Amino acid sequence: MGGLLEFLRLPSLSTTGRGIAETAAWLCGQAGALGAQADVYPTAGHPVVAGVFPGGPRTILLYGHYDVQPPEPLELWESDPFAPALRDGKIYARGATDDKGNLWAALMAAARAHSVTVKFIFEGEEEVGSPNLLPFLRAHREMLACDACVLCDRGIHESGRGQLYLGNKGMIHVELRATGPKRDVHSSQAPLLPNPAWRIVDALVRLRDWHPPLPRPAVTGIPFEAAEYMATYGVDYVPDDPVARLLYEPTCNIQGIGAGYQGPGNKTIIPSTAFAKVDIRLVPGQDLPECAAMVRERLAGIDCTIEATMRPYQAPADHWAVRAAIQAARTAYGGEPVVWPHVDGSGPLGEIADTLGAPAFLIGLGSPFATANTHAPNENLEVDAFWKGIAMMEGFFAACAEG
Ligand SMILES: [Zn+2]
Numbered sequence: 001m002g003g004l005l006e007f008l009r010l011p012s013l014s015t016t017g018r019g020i021a022e023t024a025a026w027l028c029g030q031a032g033a034l035g036a037q038a039d040v041y042p043t044a045g046h047p048v049v050a051g052v053f054p055g056g057p058r059t060i061l062l063y064g065h066y067d068v069q070p071p072e073p074l075e076l077w078e079s080d081p082f083a084p085a086l087r088d089g090k091i092y093a094r095g096a097t098d099d100k101g102n103l104w105a106a107l108m109a110a111a112r113a114h115s116v117t118v119k120f121i122f123e124g125e126e127e128v129g130s131p132n133l134l135p136f137l138r139a140h141r142e143m144l145a146c147d148a149c150v151l152c153d154r155g156i157h158e159s160g161r162g163q164l165y166l167g168n169k170g171m172i173h174v175e176l177r178a179t180g181p182k183r184d185v186h187s188s189q190a191p192l193l194p195n196p197a198w199r200i201v202d203a204l205v206r207l208r209d210w211h212p213p214l215p216r217p218a219v220t221g222i223p224f225e226a227a228e229y230m231a232t233y234g235v236d237y238v239p240d241d242p243v244a245r246l247l248y249e250p251t252c253n254i255q256g257i258g259a260g261y262q263g264p265g266n267k268t269i270i271p272s273t274a275f276a277k278v279d280i281r282l283v284p285g286q287d288l289p290e291c292a293a294m295v296r297e298r299l300a301g302i303d304c305t306i307e308a309t310m311r312p313y314q315a316p317a318d319h320w321a322v323r324a325a326i327q328a329a330r331t332a333y334g335g336e337p338v339v340w341p342h343v344d345g346s347g348p349l350g351e352i353a354d355t356l357g358a359p360a361f362l363i364g365l366g367s368p369f370a371t372a373n374t375h376a377p378n379e380n381l382e383v384d385a386f387w388k389g390i391a392m393m394e395g396f397f398a399a400c401a402e403g
Contacts, residue, residue, distance in 0.1 A: 097366030162329025313350030
């Protein structure tokens with residue numbers, strides 16, 4: 001654990017670059033001391049630390065990130081975010097769960113796994129959107145060749161059981177713009193002049209149901225307190241089938257919309273411009289280019305930008321590496337792990353899997369989401385989760401070698 005504490009003392013803020021180079025060099029040195037062949041690879045942004053612990057014939061690629069979110073607001077921390085403090089069985093520090101604790105537990109286990117070959121790639125830009133991750137993977141396809149790729153991030157389930165995520169949703173970003181008269185005009189002229197806000201509203205209505213209806217598979221084995229969840233957000237209804245909806249309903253979310261006068265009272269004008277920003281999440285089974293084309297069709301005649309960035313993805317649940325992870329989680333945590341077919345959010349797993357030609361999935365080794373305070377003050381890692389995380393990954397590598 002001494003190594004982890006040292007890791008947590010190094011600020012590595014991808015937003016500003018503070019401590020990034022030092023942390024990459026330190027991490028590379030540590031991996032080397034643990035028996036890996038490792039190097040620091042420059043990218044167009046922050047460096048990647050990559051390497052290998054040579055071993056048996058099967059190859060697992062580990063992904064983690066050594067950068068962290070900024071610690072502000074500092075006054076809400078009970079101890080210095082870069083001076084790890086032990087309280088109530090938890091280590092408090094920025095990055096404790098996201099992602100240094102995860103990364104370190106996986107690295108410890110990798111150093112002891114001789115029955116499989118473990119390659120690793122630790123990036124320094126995850127918290128700023130990983131702009132150089134896929135270019136790096138594409139440029140080093142051969143060096144990173146593997147049979148399965150495991151991302152260690154997030155945490156165990158609140159119940160103390162293990163937690164896996166086998167995929168993620170896709171993402172299409174849409175920005176709509178409309179212009180009317182060349183300046184705001186007295187609204188008495190509305191019979192003659194176009195209002196760009198109506199053009200945006202009409203386009204959004206067309207976009208809302210952009211996809212044909214999809215089957216919603218039944219989901220079992222994922223505990224979810226729907227009433228409690230809705231109450232957290234002050235919403236007074238409880239949807240049927242919340243987990244299946246969360247996982248299998250494609251979304252069309254208006255993230256921002258604007259036009260015209262928004263102050264107190266009235267200002268009777270026709271606005272000159274209007275805009276909206278929308279994020280659309282795709283579920284496994286939907287095709288990214290096909291969906292982007294459907295979205296474009298709905299928006300015919302509107303000035304818009306459509307960015308199809310990530311495809312939905314789900315690793316095959318019966319792949320030996322997935323089965324090995326489930327088996328290892330049973331032993332390390334006791335009881336059946338919570339296995340999400342995919343996360344409710346979007347991510348690069350599909351692009352990683354396509355680039356490497358191997359399935360990619362996530363194993364959470366940190367504190368449970370509800371208590372980890374990731375991206376927030378007093379981020380922490382349960383010491384017990386850390387030790388179990390090492391055992392989990394040791395068991396995973398052993399099970400991969402067997403079968
Ligand atoms: Zn994060």
